[in-house]
Each structure stands twice: as structure tokens, then as C-alpha cells.
Amino acid sequence: MRKKMIAGNWKMNKTVNETKNFLEMFLPELVSDLVDVVIFPSFLSIPSALEIAKDKIFIGAQNLHFAIQGAFTGEVSPVMLFDVGVKYVLIGHSERRELFFETDGMINKKILSSLSYNLYPILCVGENLAEREKGITMDIIKSQLAKALKNVSPESMNKITIAYEPVWAIGTGKTATSSQAEEVCKEIRTYISTLYNEQISEHIRILYGGSVNPTNAKELFSMENIDGGLVGGASLSEDFIKIIHYNQ
Numbered sequence: 001m002r003k004k005m006i007a008g009n010w011k012m013n014k015t016v017n018e019t020k021n022f023l024e025m026f027l028p029e030l031v032s033d034l035v036d037v038v039i040f041p042s043f044l045s046i047p048s049a050l051e052i053a054k055d056k057i058f059i060g061a062q063n064l065h066f067a068i069q070g071a072f073t074g075e076v077s078p079v080m081l082f083d084v085g086v087k088y089v090l091i092g093h094s095e096r097r098e099l100f101f102e103t104d105g106m107i108n109k110k111i112l113s114s115l116s117y118n119l120y121p122i123l124c125v126g127e128n129l130a131e132r133e134k135g136i137t138m139d140i141i142k143s144q145l146a147k148a149l150k151n152v153s154p155e156s157m158n159k160i161t162i163a164y165e166p167v168w169a170i171g172t173g174k175t176a177t178s179s180q181a182e183e184v185c186k187e188i189r190t191y192i193s194t195l196y197n198e199q200i201s202e203h204i205r206i207l208y209g210g211s212v213n214p215t216n217a218k219e220l221f222s223m224e225n226i227d228g229g230l231v232g233g234a235s236l237s238e239d240f241i242k243i244i245h246y247n248q
């Protein structure tokens with residue numbers, strides 16, 4: 001049985017004070033026995049968020065550099081994140097790929113580096129609208145997965161979560177239908193079994209992300225191959241609580 005994960009990607013939102021206020025106000029309601037809850041605030045807010053969240057929910061990082069230290073102005077390393085107590089890190093989000101020109105090669109380096117510093121990557125993959133319309137969704141996703149997971153050992157795969165995020169559904173209010181999302185998540189699982197083996201593919205968590213909200217969460221998360229969600233906009237408000245408790 002895979003435990004569900006519901007993760008909130010706050011992107012470039014909320015100051016340190018806003019982060020503290022949100023967590024101080026809502027922490028009891030953000031906790032669930034049934035799902036692992038993770039919030040990804042800005043780098044600046046991570047230490048305060050960790051202090052408030054204790055071990056009740058996880059606090060993650062939205063990005064990292066693959067080097068351990070050095071002359072990389074403006075970057076944050078895996079060692080620094082591990083040192084403050086971060087467990088999960090988002091890698092390969094479509095905004096990083098598109099707006100910050102991250103390539104599959106860089107994403108692979110970030111995955112390998114995270115793993116060697118005991119961080120747990122959430123690898124984001126997904127097609128854009130033109131790719132979906134051309135019918136090449138799975139070609140794109142398989143290529144993203146194969147390149148991102150290059151040289152990742154089978155033993156490390158238990159630290160990885162995959163987030164399927166169709167680019168056309170992110171921040172657009174246009175959610176994939178539960179059957180569209182399930183179809184791709186199922187194919188991702190099958191592909192992981194060909195890259196690794198069935199045991200690994202059965203164990204790995206695959207999240208859906210893209211305009212998840214309190215209304216569509218239950219149907220999406222009830223699908224056999226969808227193990228939770230990566231939530232953007234709706235994680236910034238009390239809607240996130242409703243999404244975490246989607247099953248009640």
C-alpha cells in the first residue's frame with residue numbers, strides 16, 4: 001500500500017511572516033495520519049517553517065543546485081538544505097524548465113546530487129499543450145524520465161517521488177480529467193517497471209499536479225495510480241486543508 005502524499009508548492013509567494021502566520025494558524029488542520037503533507041515555501045522561509053512544523057508536516061525546497069559548494073552566485077546546495085532539516089526537494093518543475101532553462105541533463109545532476117546528500121527528490125514531468133495535441137505525451141514523459149533517472153540506482157528509487165504535471169493544466173484552472181491523469185500515471189508506473197522492476201514501480205509514489213482544488217481532489221486521488229497531489233495556487237489558502245482531508 002502506498003501512503004498518499006499531498007504537497008503544496010508555494011512558488012514565489014508568502015514572506016517569512018506570512019509563512020509563519022499561515023503555519024501557526026493552520027498547523028493542526030494540516031496534519032493527517034493518512035497522508036504525508038509537505039509544504040515547499042521560499043528558501044528564506046524554510047528555517048522558520050521547519051521550526052513551527054516540527055515533525056508534524058514536512059518542509060521541502062523548491063529547487064537546489066547540484067554542486068555541494070563553490071562559486072555559484074545565488075544558488076543553494078543540497079548540503080545546505082540537508083543541514084537545516086529539509087527532506088524533500090522539487091526537481092524539474094515545468095517553470096524551472098521553461099523560465100530558467102533547466103535541461104534534462106541539469107535535472108539528472110540535481111537528482112543524483114540530492115540522493116547523495118540524503119534528500120528525497122520529487123521529480124516533475126509533463127507534456128505541454130502542443131505535445132498533447134500531437135499525441136506525443138508519453139514519448140515526452142518517457143524521455144524526461146529516462147534522462148532524469150540516468151545512473152540512479154535501484155536502491156535509491158525508494159527516495160524518489162514522481163509528479164505528473166501536464167504543463168497546460170498548471171495555474172490555468174484547466175485540470176486533467178481523472179481518467180486522463182490516471183492514464184498517464186499508470187503508463188509512468190509501467191515505464192518505471194521497464195527501467196527498473198515491478199517491485200520498484202509498485203512502490204514508487206506518483207502524484208498528479210495541475211489546478212488541483214478542493215472540488216476535484218477526491219476524484220483524482222481515488223484513482224488507482226495517483227498517490228496524491230502537487231498543489232500550487234490552492235495550497236496558499238485554507239483550500240489546502242480541504243485538499244489534505246479530501247476523503248472526509
Ligand code: PGA
Nearest residue numbers: 170171210211231232233
Ligand atoms: P497549480 O500549480 O496547482 O497552481 O496549477 C501546480 C504546480 O505548479 O505544481
